[in-house]
Amino acid sequence: MKNRHRGWVAAKYATLLAAVFGILFPPYIIVVNAFKTSEEFLRKSAIELPDSFLHLANFAAAFDKADMPRAFGNTIVIIGITLVLNILIGSAFCYAVGRFQFKFRGILVSLFLFATIIPTITTQVVNYKTIQAMELTNNLMGPVLLYVGADILQIYIYLQFVRNIPYELDESAMIEGASLLRIFRSIIFPLLGPATATIVILKTISIYNDMFVPYLYLSRPEHVVVSTSLMRFFSVNSGDWQLISSAILIIMIPTAVLYLFLQKYIFAGVTSGAVK
Template sequence: MNTAARVSSYTVVAFFLAVILVPLFVLGTVSLQNSAGTINPLRLPETYFWSNYPKAIEVGNLVKYFSNSVSVLVMTLSVTLVCSIMAGYALRHGRAWKSDWFFSYFLVGMILPGFAGTIQSFLLLRELSLLNSHLGLAIIQVAGGMALPIFLYLQFFKTVPLEIEEAATIDGCSPVRIFWQVVVPLTLPVTSTCIIIIAINSWNDFFGPLVYLSSPASRTLPIGLMFFKTQYSANWPQLFAASVFVAMPITLLYMFVQRFIIKGLVGGAVKG
């Protein structure tokens, strides 16, 4: 690589790095400044007001909203993962024409926008008495977020040699045992990818809780943050501190599983 190409590459990397880091820097500096003084988002504060964080958590009732978000996330994540991995495995071993038909059906979920069936979903949850409940919201998130994990699992299973399952069958393993003890442990990379995709979509979901959760006690963090801004918009340091509190769990989760993500996304690209 010549000098001009190297400089161009470094320039592009520096630009995208700045796009990522500058908002994080502003978020952190404003959250630690004094709300009574002049706020400068591009300057480190002379005195760090760490008290903005506990005040924001208390004023915004963020602990309650955090609990609600975790409740929805756990239900959505567990059900989506189990159903997706089983569906992907079934499509891999099903009859060709049936597998292709069902796979095309699931792909429609990746094409249609999530809010296309909002009215029907609202009426259905009302008939089932699941409106304003975390279970109802989790059902909507599972139904709307299963297409991509199924696609990823199917592509991964196509790279797993059938000889592995045949060897387990010869050793006396039942189909259920082969699936849970032989196949599932192999899916760690793609499972890590699905975890972060599902978690981000569920944690940051704003439209779903806004439509299906009407009670203040059932609000999730994105909705709670919206009402925090509505009621306390003049206190920008506390609002930014609340934003850090909302973003931190998913950021930590991403840092924990990010080394598996690229491997999971390209799981079927160079094999099979």
């Protein structure tokens, strides 16, 4: 029995090590090749370390050729506007639904739940025709509108937080003469800080990594974002893997840093806002 238990433990650790290897091996290949010169890349295998990790010419070339300044600028604009609208609309909607009783309230919340089971691909034609009719193709506001209107996760995160805030706080403020807007602005919204932080992180990473929406709606070079910038850079420089690795690493760094430093807010917010 003891040998069987040891064998089971060994199998579990072997499985975990295999999973870690599968996750870390691709980033390792990207990192080691990003610092190689073209001669090194041809001379060495893909898994060998570069002669020096101080060779930064690849990063400068990739940053310039991939039009990274414009790509990061457009991405920041899209993320910034989307987050502001998501937070304002989502928190206000969940405050109204979570605090007040009105007709069709349950149906309204159920419709949001129903929207999560509809395959995204089935609505793409309608979405594109709608954005096209609004003349928002090749306009940064087109993706913003889609990102704001398609976010269901934030509704349930905010809703669970609102329901956990004691209603006595609202009553005390009403006794003091505060309006509903003042209660929301001064009491409810500050208490939604953990939920807001969670939504900001998850939404930022989601938009940053999305390629489908920018590729479909922002076809002009001046509207390039980080994901489409990398795709176009790869198509032009498909033979220069050291430059491609550098471009990938440049794009990976912001989300990796964001996740490493703020992951506790992601776990705490999603866990606290989970539907019980």
